[in-house]
Amino acid sequence: MSEEAVETILKPDFSTDVKLQVKNITKKFTIRKKQNGEYSTVTILDNISLEVKKGEFLVIVGPSGCGKTTLLDIFGGLSKPTEGTVSIDGESIDGPDLNRGIVFQQYALFPWLTTAENVGFVLESQNVKKKERDKIVNKLLALVGLSGFENHYPHQLSGGMKQRAAIARALSFEPDILLMDEPFGALDSLTREILQRELLRIRNETGKTIIFITHSIDEAVFLADRVAVMTVRPGTIKKIVKIPLSRRSRLENEDIRSTKEFVQIRQSLWALIKEEVFKSQKYFREERK
Ligand SMILES: Nc1ncnc2c1ncn2[C@@H]1O[C@H](COP(=O)(O)OP(=O)(O)OP(=O)(O)O)[C@@H](O)[C@H]1O
Ligand SMILES: [Mg+2]
Incomplete structure (x- = not known):
């Protein structure tokens, strides 16, 4: 084995500094039953703890309704946990x-704004001057492959292009962390694969920490440094699986999905998730009774 190959195996692609730390998160919702008007509390997330390293790509998978979006909303500060803490760089x-x-x-995207205006929207709200804004927006449009579409409105863009614009906007204010909730779910499979590759390239160029939710096991294996598999409701972390594919091979090997290694990883991940998906189908059947 070449020295370089050994180094790729030994050296992690991301740093060992913790970027996001999640400690004992529980989320409960109080709901009012339609039948009798009584209130009851449901536990959606139960005692979730995990750490995401600086520059790491963490993918979260789990059955529908297990609380993935709820968890991402908590990471984004859009929702508060009932118990537990989330800190970034050690600060809550x-x-x-x-x-x-x-x-x-x-x-x-805002339908009344052009691509460039959508991408520059947050910068404008922060009073970044037009000249500086244009510079940043043009750089970002080039990064996501949208140069030449500055003046198009969202209805003049394809689904894939709209999602590229949304990624550019999310990068515009230079966040340390990108939180992505099934961003490619609505795209056709070809566009989806192209954008997955683009996202890895962007991650390599920017060094961002990314937390990404998907229902696609194939997408999870292709993108992730690690995959967190969630259980059916109440959502807990069932297992965190390390994906031993190097960053370089994902970008350079056009046919990586058909390699033996990729297929094996996908099968073992599916075995873990399958159990939870079947349990969730049973859960919802019983809840309907
Ligand atoms: N505001 C709320 N009040 C009550 N229940 C809620 C609320 N928000 C979410 N839930 C419930 O929490 C559970 C988890 O929802 P969430 O959207 O996080 O699931 P998910 O894993 O993202 O599902 P999917 O894969 O379908 O997107 C669902 O059963 C949902 O009904
Ligand atoms: Mg969701």
Whole structure:
């Protein structure tokens, strides 16, 4: 084995500094039953603890309704945990902050603004001068492959282009962490694969820490340094799986998905998730009774 190959295996692709620390998070919602008007408390997330390293790409998977979005909302400061703490660089988070950029499943672009205006929106609200803003926006549009589409409105863009614009906007204020909730869920499979590759390239160029939710096991294996598998409700972390594919091979090997290694990782991850998906189907069947 070449020296370089050995080094790739030994050296982690991300630093060992902890960026995001989650300690014993529990989230409960109080809901009012339609049938009798009584209030009851449901536990959505139960005692979740995890650490994400600086520059790491963590993917979260789990059955529908297990609390993935709720967890990401807590990381983004959009929702508060009932118990537990989340800290970034050792400081507890308290509400939304520009050190976290969020990309939602729906493109969430303003239809009355052009691509460039959408990307520069947050900068404008922070009173960044037009000249400086244009410079940043142009650089970001080039980074996400949208140069030439500055003056297009969202309805003139394809789904993939809208999501590129949403990623550019999330990067505009230079957040340390990107929180992405099924950002490629609505795209066709070809565009999705292209954007996955682009996202890895952008991550390599910017060194951002990324937390990414998906329902696609293939996407999880391709993107993640580690995959956190969640259990059915109440959501807990069932297992965190390290994906032993090097960053370079993901970008350089066009056919990585058909390699034996990739297929094996995908199968073992599916075995872990399958159990939870079946349990969740049973859970919802019983809840309907
Ligand atoms: N504000 C709320 N009040 C009551 N229950 C809620 C609230 N928000 C979410 N829930 C419940 O919490 C559970 C988890 O929701 P969440 O959206 O986090 O799941 P998810 O894992 O992201 O699902 P999906 O994969 O379908 O996106 C769901 O059962 C949902 O009904
Ligand atoms: Mg969700």
